[in-house]
Amino acid sequence: xxxxxxxxxxxxxxxxxxxxxxxxxxxxxxxxxxxxxxxxxxxxxxxxxxxxxxxxxxxxxxxxxxxxxxxxxxxxxxxxxxxxxxxxxxxxxxxxxxxxxxxxxxxxxxxxxxxxxxxxxxxxxxxxxxxxxxxxxxxxxxxxxxxxxxxxxxxxxxxxxxxxxxxxxxxxxxxxxxxxxxxxxxxxxxxxxxxxxxxxxxxxxxxxxxxxxxxxxxxxxxxxxxxxxxxxxxxxxxxxxxxxxxxxxxxxxxxxxxxxxxxxxxxxxxxxxxxxxxxxxxxxxxxxxxxxxxxxxxxxxxxxxxxxxxxxxxxxxxxxxxxxxxxxxxxxxxxxxxxxxxxxxxxxxxxxxxxxxxxxxxxxxxxxxxxxxxxxxxxxxxxxxxxxxxxxxxxxxxxxxxxxxxxxxxxxxxxxxxxxxxxxxxxxxxxxxxxxxxxxxxxxxxxxxxxxxxxxxxxxxxxxxxxxxxxxxxxxxxxxxxxxxxxxxxxxxxxxxxxxxxxxxxxxxxxxxxxxxxxxxxxxxxxxxxxxxxxxxxxxxxxxxxxxxxxxxxxxxxxxxxxxxxxxxxxxxxxxxxxxxxxx
Numbered sequence: 001x002x003x004x005x006x007x008x009x010x011x012x013x014x015x016x017x018x019x020x021x022x023x024x025x026x027x028x029x030x031x032x033x034x035x036x037x038x039x040x041x042x043x044x045x046x047x048x049x050x051x052x053x054x055x056x057x058x059x060x061x062x063x064x065x066x067x068x069x070x071x072x073x074x075x076x077x078x079x080x081x082x083x084x085x086x087x088x089x090x091x092x093x094x095x096x097x098x099x100x101x102x103x104x105x106x107x108x109x110x111x112x113x114x115x116x117x118x119x120x121x122x123x124x125x126x127x128x129x130x131x132x133x134x135x136x137x138x139x140x141x142x143x144x145x146x147x148x149x150x151x152x153x154x155x156x157x158x159x160x161x162x163x164x165x166x167x168x169x170x171x172x173x174x175x176x177x178x179x180x181x182x183x184x185x186x187x188x189x190x191x192x193x194x195x196x197x198x199x200x201x202x203x204x205x206x207x208x209x210x211x212x213x214x215x216x217x218x219x220x221x222x223x224x225x226x227x228x229x230x231x232x233x234x235x236x237x238x239x240x241x242x243x244x245x246x247x248x249x250x251x252x253x254x255x256x257x258x259x260x261x262x263x264x265x266x267x268x269x270x271x272x273x274x275x276x277x278x279x280x281x282x283x284x285x286x287x288x289x290x291x292x293x294x295x296x297x298x299x300x301x302x303x304x305x306x307x308x309x310x311x312x313x314x315x316x317x318x319x320x321x322x323x324x325x326x327x328x329x330x331x332x333x334x335x336x337x338x339x340x341x342x343x344x345x346x347x348x349x350x351x352x353x354x355x356x357x358x359x360x361x362x363x364x365x366x367x368x369x370x371x372x373x374x375x376x377x378x379x380x381x382x383x384x385x386x387x388x389x390x391x392x393x394x395x396x397x398x399x400x401x402x403x404x405x406x407x408x409x410x411x412x413x414x415x416x417x418x419x420x421x422x423x424x425x426x427x428x429x430x431x432x433x434x435x436x437x438x439x440x441x442x443x444x445x446x447x448x449x450x451x452x453x454x455x456x457x458x459x460x461x462x463x464x465x466x467x468x469x470x471x472x473x474x475x476x477x478x479x480x481x482x483x484x485x486x487x488x489x490x491x492x493x494x495x496x497x498x499x500x501x502x503x504x505x506x507x508x509x510x511x512x513x514x515x516x517x518x519x520x521x522x523x524x525x526x527x528x529x530x531x532x533x534x535x536x537x538x539x540x541x542x543x544x545x546x547x548x549x550x551x552x553x554x555x556x557x558x559x560x561x562x563x564x565x566x567x568x569x570x571x572x573x574x575x576x577x578x579x580x581x582x583x584x
Contacts, residue, residue: 010158010170011084012170012172012178013086013173014173015089016116053067053070055067055070060173062117063211064170064202066124068168069121072197081161081163082130083158084117084131086134087136087175090112094110150181167195168200169198172201199218200212227310231314234269234334236266243255243259252294254287258284258291258304261284264283265281265283269331269336272339274347278327281317284315316330323351325344325579327343328343328571332572337564337567337571341517341521342521345521349388349514350378351578353377357581359506393492393496404495405491408491412487413480413484415431415432425440446468455482458479462479512542514574516547524562542560547574
């Protein structure tokens with residue numbers, strides 16, 4: 001039999017009891033035990049695909065076991081092993097020697113409830129089926145053994161057998177603790193990669209007596225676990241797996257769309273794709289609104305609907321999708337620091353535009369019309385880094401800080417030319433970080449033959465990098481200007497902040513947070529390749545000034561740290577400040 005077609009059954013075998021009225025009609029027989037007679041025993045009905053089928057049984061596990069054997073055969077997954085969890089009494093106590101004249105199946109005396117069930121099943125399907133006892137509260141080889149952790153004890157017994165890939169479960173029998181115990185055991189099996197096909201029990205008290213499929217109850221546990229995993233980590237794996245299992249049971253488009261939107265969000269979070277995260281959370285919000293209006297009596301629709309309030313609360317979903325600050329906060333709450341700082345860093349400038357933070361918008365070079373979505377902003381700027389370029393006057397067309405920047409760079413260049421005697425780039429670092437960074441960039445251009453980025457005049461006069469640095473040290477104008485141009489764009493940022501410190505303190509504080517989170521994001525993502533360059537210069541500036549009247553306030557001890565508490569505290573303060581300034 002192919003491995004994927006094999007299946008097993010798991011059940012908790014109950015004690016064998018005879019009703020008082022039945023025992024009075026049975027006469028004692030010293031040689032035999034009744035297994036089942038020709039009378040019409042309790043008939044359990046199951047409504048399977050609108051075809052009512054009946055399965056008889058005089059003992060707790062008889063009818064459900066018969067049904068599962070038939071169901072597995074119908075699914076072309078015939079059961080070849082039955083694992084019977086047995087208590088010490090079920091396994092050891094001998095059944096009474098009672099027989100009826102109409103007995104159709106009998107067993108010699110001295111046998112137990114486990115022997116009786118084994119004989120019944122083998123009579124049903126043949127002698128080849130394995131019926132394996134799994135000891136619940138004892139060890140037949142050790143009378144003093146008393147297992148404290150029964151689920152683990154039982155799982156360890158089962159895992160030594162070749163249980164196969166599929167399992168059907170009869171949930172009917174067992175002791176008072178069997179419900180939670182069976183749930184734990186099913187979890188163990190699923191962790192091992194075994195697929196739980198169906199879970200059923202026989203309802204003795206219904207009229208008519210019935211076999212009921214309770215797989216949906218166990219699926220509810222999976223759904224709760226899946227939602228918990230999703231709202232805590234952004235991972236939709238369990239919910240997607242559950243939805244696939246339910247495809248044959250429910251084909252509700254609203255449920256499918258809801259789970260699909262969760263999967264999109266999960267993928268975006270895993271890849272730290274900020275644009276896709278924003279789109280996906282909007283999709284989740286819309287699919288929730290649709291699912292809430294679904295009046296279908298489909299049990300799985302109703303199950304999903306009961307968990308929607310939790311999803312909305314945890315993801316900050318109200319009438320509108322959560323803001324990027326909410327998303328960043330959610331990531332922070334769930335210790336996804338890389339995602340949290342990336343979302344804030346990449347979207348906060350757009351957030352200021354979208355929420356009409358006028359102090360920020362007024363600093364942009366070109367007036368921007370009212371935007372209603374991040375998509376509107378993206379269509380205007382294409383590359384969102386251009387928002388910062390406009391704010392910071394990167395091309396110098398407004399001539400902001402031009403004289404100050406020029407004087408500052410001249411001073412740094414003179415310092416290098418006067419103090420550095422050699423011609424090695426590394427010697428420059430101690431004299432000037434910003435000049436050092438410019439030379440590293442130029443050296444890289446020469447090394448990788450990116451000659452199109454250097455002017456023809458410079459290439460003509462210095463065909464290699466050593467000639468370039470020599471010409472620079474000799475104060476030749478064209479080489480000095482090349483270095484100066486490369487420095488200007490980076491250094492402008494700090495001068496921009498310095499100007500805001502006096503002209504607009506709130507905007508200054510907002511931009512300090514922006515740069516602080518950017519530094520943390522770059523270090524977390526290991527993209528701060530300009531160590532010793534402007535990243536370090538900005539860090540030095542922020543450490544001198546502090547980040548404002550928060551837990552990250554300026555002080556003599558304020559230092560950037562790539563440590564989770566520092567990152568969390570800094571981002572928490574940035575989020576709160578950004579919310580506050582956009583209220584006013």
